[in-house]
Amino acid sequence: MSDxxxxxxxxxxxxxxxQGEPPATERGAVKxxxxxxxxxxxxxxxxxxxxxxxxxxxxxxxxxxxxxxxFAGSLTACREIRDATWGAGAPSAxxxxxxxxxxxxxxxxxxxxxxxxxxTALVLFGVAVAPxxxxxxxxxxxxxxxxxxxxxxxLLWGGTIWPYLLVLAGFALGVPAYRIGAxxxxxxxxxxxxxxxxxxxxxxxxxxLSGALSSALPIGLExxxxxxxxxxxxxxxxxxxxxxxxxxxGILLALGRxxxxxxIHAVSVAFIELxxxxxxxxxxxxxxxxxxxxxxxxxxxxxxLRVVIMVTFFASAYMAEVIRGGLAALPRGQYEAADSLGxxxxxxxxxxxxPQALKISIPGIVNTFIGLFKDTTLVVFIGLLDPIGLSxxxxxxxxxxxxxxxxxxxxxxxxxxxxxxxxxxxxxxEQKLRTDHR
Amino acid sequence: MTATDTAAHAPAPATPRRSAMExxxxxxxxxxxxxxxxxxxxVLRDIDLTVHRGERIVICGxxxxxxxxxxRCINALEEHQKGRIVVDGTELSSDLKNxxxxxxxxxxCFQHFNLFPHLTILENCTLAPIWVRxxxxxxxxxxxxxxxxxxxxxxxxxxxPGQLSGGQQQRVAIARSLCMRPRIMLFDEPTSALDPExxxxxxxxxxxxxxxxxxxxxxxxxxGFARQVANRVIFMxxxxxxxxNEPEEFFNNPRSDRTKLFLSQIxxx
Numbered sequence: 054m055s056d057x058x059x060x061x062x063x064x065x066x067x068x069x070x071x072q073g074e075p076p077a078t079e080r081g082a083v084k085x086x087x088x089x090x091x092x093x094x095x096x097x098x099x100x101x102x103x104x105x106x107x108x109x110x111x112x113x114x115x116x117x118x119x120x121x122x123x124f125a126g127s128l129t130a131c132r133e134i135r136d137a138t139w140g141a142g143a144p145s146a147x148x149x150x151x152x153x154x155x156x157x158x159x160x161x162x163x164x165x166x167x168x169x170x171x172x173t174a175l176v177l178f179g180v181a182v183a184p185x186x187x188x189x190x191x192x193x194x195x196x197x198x199x200x201x202x203x204x205x206x207x208l209l210w211g212g213t214i215w216p217y218l219l220v221l222a223g224f225a226l227g228v229p230a231y232r233i234g235a236x237x238x239x240x241x242x243x244x245x246x247x248x249x250x251x252x253x254x255x256x257x258x259x260x261x262l263s264g265a266l267s268s269a270l271p272i273g274l275e276x277x278x279x280x281x282x283x284x285x286x287x288x289x290x291x292x293x294x295x296x297x298x299x300x301x302x303g304i305l306l307a308l309g310r311x312x313x314x315x316x317i318h319a320v321s322v323a324f325i326e327l328x329x330x331x332x333x334x335x336x337x338x339x340x341x342x343x344x345x346x347x348x349x350x351x352x353x354x355x356x357x358l359r360v361v362i363m364v365t366f367f368a369s370a371y372m373a374e375v376i377r378g379g380l381a382a383l384p385r386g387q388y389e390a391a392d393s394l395g396x397x398x399x400x401x402x403x404x405x406x407x408p409q410a411l412k413i414s415i416p417g418i419v420n421t422f423i424g425l426f427k428d429t430t431l432v433v434f435i436g437l438l439d440p441i442g443l444s445x446x447x448x449x450x451x452x453x454x455x456x457x458x459x460x461x462x463x464x465x466x467x468x469x470x471x472x473x474x475x476x477x478x479x480x481x482x483e484q485k486l487r488t489d490h491r
Numbered sequence: 492m493t494a495t496d497t498a499a500h501a502p503a504p505a506t507p508r509r510s511a512m513e514x515x516x517x518x519x520x521x522x523x524x525x526x527x528x529x530x531x532x533x534v535l536r537d538i539d540l541t542v543h544r545g546e547r548i549v550i551c552g553x554x555x556x557x558x559x560x561x562x563r564c565i566n567a568l569e570e571h572q573k574g575r576i577v578v579d580g581t582e583l584s585s586d587l588k589n590x591x592x593x594x595x596x597x598x599x600c601f602q603h604f605n606l607f608p609h610l611t612i613l614e615n616c617t618l619a620p621i622w623v624r625x626x627x628x629x630x631x632x633x634x635x636x637x638x639x640x641x642x643x644x645x646x647x648x649x650x651x652p653g654q655l656s657g658g659q660q661q662r663v664a665i666a667r668s669l670c671m672r673p674r675i676m677l678f679d680e681p682t683s684a685l686d687p688e689x690x691x692x693x694x695x696x697x698x699x700x701x702x703x704x705x706x707x708x709x710x711x712x713x714x715g716f717a718r719q720v721a722n723r724v725i726f727m728x729x730x731x732x733x734x735x736n737e738p739e740e741f742f743n744n745p746r747s748d749r750t751k752l753f754l755s756q757i758x759x760x
Contacts, residue, residue, distance in 0.1 A: 389568055390605035394619035394671060395595030397587070404618060408609050488609055488651040 113144070120145035123152055127452035150453050151463050157447065158463065161283020161438050167211075167275065171286055174208040177201060178293070186478065202297075209282070209290070213273035216263040223251035223259065279357050283438030285467050290357070292426040292471075295364040299425065300418070302365065303372025304411075308402065310377055321373070328370035334431055336363045341435035360432055368425040375421055379414035380406065412486050419479035423472045430468075440464040514722060517544040518577075519675055519706045520565060525574030527557075527564060534560050536730045538574070544674075547707045549717040549738075552727035553753060558710045561727070562677045565708070566597045579674060595623050598668030602680040604660040606652035612639070612663050613648040616670045624671065631670070638666040642696050658689025662696050669700075676700065678709040712757060718742065726750045 077083055090100040120139050125131040131147035139145055151158070160171055181201035184194040200221060207217040230250035235243025267273075282290070309321030328336075340359040383406060391401035411418070433442040444460040447453050520542040527535040534557045542548060550558045563569040564576060567583055567590045576583040578593045607615050616635035620626040626634070639645045642662035644655075652660055661681055668676060678697065682690045694716050701707060701720040711717070717724050717738055724741040726734045726749075734741070734750045742758075745751045 384603075384605075386601055386603050386605035387607065390599075390601065390607070392568060393566055393594055393597075393599040394667070395591050395623045396619060397591055400622050404622060405607055409607075412609065486609070488653060 117144040117146050121148050122146070123148050125149040126153070128454065128456050129452075146459055147456060148459050148463075150447065150456050150459050154443075154447050154453075155463075157284060158440055158443055158460075159285045161287060161443065162281045163277065163283070163286070164275075164281065167277065170208050170211070170274070170277075174205050177204065177208075202294075207274070209277065209286075210279070211274035211276040213263070213267040213271055215266040215270075215273075216259065219259045219263050220255065223254045226254055227251045279355050282357060284443055285440050285464075287357070287432070287437060288426075288429040288439050288468075289471075291361055291364055291429045291432065294361045295368050295425050295429070296422050298361075298365040299368035299372050299421075302369035303376055304407065306369060306373035307376035307380060310373060311380060324366075325370045325373050328366050329374070333364070333367050333428055334434060336367055337431060337435050339363065356435075356437070360435070360437065364425060364429065367428075368421060371421045371424070372418065375414050375417035376410060378417065379410035379412075382413050383409055412483075415479050415483050415486075419475055423475055426471060426475075427468060440467070514546050515544045518542070519544045519546070519579060520708075521575070521577045522565075523575050525564065525571050525576060527560060527569065527571045527573075534730050535564070535571070538732060540725070540732065542675075542706065542708065544706055545704045546722050547701050547705075547720050548709065548723050548725060549721040550708065550710045550725045550727060551712060551714075551717070551753070551757075552733075556727040557730040558727045559679050562599075562679055562708050562710055565675075565677060566594050566599055568599075591623075595619070595671055596674050598665075598671060598673035598676045600661065600664050600668060600676070600678045600681045602684050604652075604657070604664045604684075606660055606664055606667070608652050611649050611651055612644070612655070615652065615663060616667045619667070620670050635666070635670050638669045639663070641669070641699070642666045643692075656689060657685045658692045661685065661689075661693045665693075665696055665700070675706045675708070678707065678711065680710050680712075682711065682713060714742070714758060726753065728753070 074080070078087060091097045120135065120143060122131050122134050122138075122145060125134055125147065126149070128147060128150075131145075131149055135143060135145040135147075156165065156168075160168065163171060178201070180194065181198040184190040184192060185198055203217050203220055207214065227247040227250060231243040231247035233243075234246030306321050306325055309317045310325065312318045312321070337360060340363040341356060344354070344359055387405060387409065388401070391405040396404065430439055430441045432439050433445070436442075438446065441464065444464065447460065448456060518541060520540070522538050522540040525535060525538040526533070538561060540561075550561065552558050560569055564571045564583075565578060570585075571583075579596055581589055581593055583589065583593060606612075607618070610618065613632060613635055616639065617628065617631040620631040620634065621628055636645055636648065639648055642665055644659055644662055644666075647655060647659060647663075652663065655663065665676075665681075681697070682693050685693060690713070694713060697707070697709070697716070698720055707720075709716075709721075721738050723735055724738050725732055726741070726745075726747075728749050734745065734747050736746075741750075742754065745754055
C-alpha cells in the first residue's frame with residue numbers, strides 16, 4: 054500500500070484502490086442473458102422454444118447452402134455431382150445456374166460484345182447521382198447529373214449521336230426562350246415559352262434535322278433494340294427513371310391538390326384518384342396494348358418508355374398523397390410568415406414550405422420509392438424480360454428445367470441490396486436534416 | 492411578482508419619452524368602412540381608422556373581438572369583403588402585385604413567432620431581403636447582423652430557432668421583419684405565448700423600436716406598454732371599434748361601459 058500512496062498528501066487520496074470485480078451474475082454476457090432471456094420461468098421456456106426453432110431452421114438451410122454446387126452445366130449435371138459428392142438425395146443448392154446465366158439475369162439479351170456500354174452507364178450513374186445525394190460532392194457535377202439521362206439512353210440504346218444532341222439543344226433553347234419571354238412580356242409567358250419552344254423544336258425540327266445529320270455524319274454507337282434489354286438492368290432503368298420523375302411530378306400534384314384554382318385542383322384530384330384507384334397491372338397492360346391505338350398512326354413509341362411513363366404516373370399519385378401529408382403537417386404560421394415577408398407563391402413553396410414538408414415526408418417518400426422499385430417486376434406480365442421474366446426463360450431451357458429457389462434467392466438479394474441502401478440513405482438524410490433539437 | 496408584471500399591469504406614470512417620438516401629418520394607413528365576414532360570421536363591422544406616420548397604436552379588447560383579424564387585414568393575410576384599405580398610398584385589392592408590394596413594406600410579428608425552423612437565425616433574417624428585395628448576400632448578412640445586434644442576440648446567429656428560448660425567438664422574429672426595412676410594423680399579441688420573465692425583453696425591443704419613430708400597430712394586453720409608448724389606444728368589441736383615445740384618457744376616464752368592464756377585468760387583479 055505504501056507505494057500506492059507515495060505522492061499523497063494526508064487528506065486527499067490521489068491514487069485509487071483498484072476496483073473489485075462484480076460477481077459473475079452481474080457481468081457481461083451472463084448478466085445480459087439473465088436479464089433478457091431468463092428473467093422468469095415463462096421467458097426461459099420461450100427462449101428455449103425459440104432457440105429450438107432457430108436451430109431446426111438452420112439445420113435445414115445450412116446444409117443446403119453448405120453443399121452448394123457452383124459449377125455445373127445443367128441441373129442434371131448438378132444432381133450427378135451432388136450424388137457423387139454428398140450422397141444421393143442430400144440437400145444441396147445448385148447455384149451453378151447463377152454462375153452459368155448471371156450475365157443474362159443482369160443484362161438480358163444485350164449483345165455480349167457491347168457489355169461495356171451498360172457497365173459504363175452504371176458507373177456514370179454513380180457519378181451523376183452522387184452530387185444529388187451528398188452535399189459534400191462538388192456542386193459543379195450537377196451539370197453532369199443534368200445531362201446524364203440523355204447520355205444514359207444513348208449509351209444503352211445507341212444509334213447516331215445527333216438526335217440526343219438535339220434533345221439537349223432543345224433544353225438549351227428553353228433558357229433564351231424564358232429570358233426573352235420574361236423580359237418582353239411577363240414571367241409567366243417566359244415559363245410558357247421555355248416549355249413550348251423546346252417541344253416545338255423536338256416535334257418539328259428534330260426529326261428532319263437529325264435524319265439529315267445522321268446520313269451526312271453517321272457518328273454514333275451500334276443501335277441495340279429494346280427487346281434486347283432485360284434482366285436487372287431493365288428493372289433498374291424503369292425503377293430509377295420512375296423514382297427520378299415521380300418525385301417532381303408528385304410535388305406538383307400535391308401542390309395542385311392544395312391549389313385554390315378550381316381547374317388545377319380538379320385535375321390533380323382526378324389524376325391522383327384515377328391512378329391510385331386502378332391496379333398497376335392494368336396500367337401496364339394499357340401501356341403495352343391500348344396506348345398504340347390512341348397515338349397517331351406511324352408513331353413508334355418504345356414499350357420501355359411507355360412502361361416508364363405509366364410507372365411514373367402510378368408512383369407520382371402515391372407520392373402526391375405522401376407529400377400532401379407533409380404539407381398538412383406544417384403549421385399555418387409558416388405559410389403566413391412566408392406571405393407576410395412578401396415572398397410570392399413559388400418562392401414561399403420552394404424556400405419555406407417544401408423543404409420542411411419534404412423533410413417530414415422522407416420516410417413516406419422512400420417507402421414509395423422502394424415499393425415502385427419492387428413493382429417493376431410486374432412488367433413480366435406484359436412480356437418484358439425483367440429478372441423474373443428471365444428466370445422463367447431460363448427454366449424453360451432443358452438444362453435448367455425445375456430450378457426455382459436459387460434463381461429467386463439471387464433476384465431477391467439484388468432487390469434487397471438496392472432497397473436496403475435506399476432505406477439506410479433515408480435514415481442518414483433524416484439525421485442530417487434534423488434541426489429541431491428536441 | 493417580477494418587475495415585468497409590475498410594468499405590465501400596474502399603470503406606471505407616463506414617461507417623458509413620448510415627447511421625443513414625433514407623429515407626422517403623412518398618412519400611413521387609411522381604412523374606411525371596412526367589413527369582413529368569416530362565412531356567415533360578421534367579424535369586422537364598419538371599421539374606420541387612419542394611422543399617421545410615426546404613430547404607435549395599441550389595440551385591445553376581449554378575445555374574439557376581431558383585433559387580430561383587423562391587423563391581419565392590413566397586410567392581406569385576411570381578405571376584407573367591403574370597404575377600402577390603403578397602405579402607404581397603395582390600395583389593397585385582389586391584385587397580387589399590390590399585395591406582395593404592401594407585404595414587403597409592412598413587417599409582421601406573430602404570437603407564435605413563426606420562425607423558419609429549417610434555417611439558421613441568420614438565414615431567417617436574410618431570406619426575404621435576398622429573394623424579394625434582391626439584395627446581395629453579403630449586404631443582406633451585414634444588415635441582418637446589424638438588426639440582430641439591435642435585438643441583442645448577434646451571438647446566436649448561426650443557431651437554429653429550436654435552440655433559442657421563446658423570448659429570443661420573438662426578438663429574432665422582430666429582427667427578421669426589420670431586415671426588410673419596413674415602414675410599418677404590425678404586432679399580433681407578440682408576448683402572449685411567452686413566460687413572464689421573457690415578456691420584458693421583447694417589450695424592451697418594441698419600446699426601442701418605437702423610440703426610433705417606427706409606425707406600429709400592436710395587438711396586446713400589456714397595458715404598461717400601452718401607457719408607455721402608445722399615442723392612441725383602441726378598444727374593440729364584437730368587431731367594432733368601441734373607443735379610441737390617448738392612453739391617459741383611455742385608462743383614467745373610459746367612456747363606454749364595455750371599456751370600463753374590460754379595463755376593470757384586465758387591471759383588476
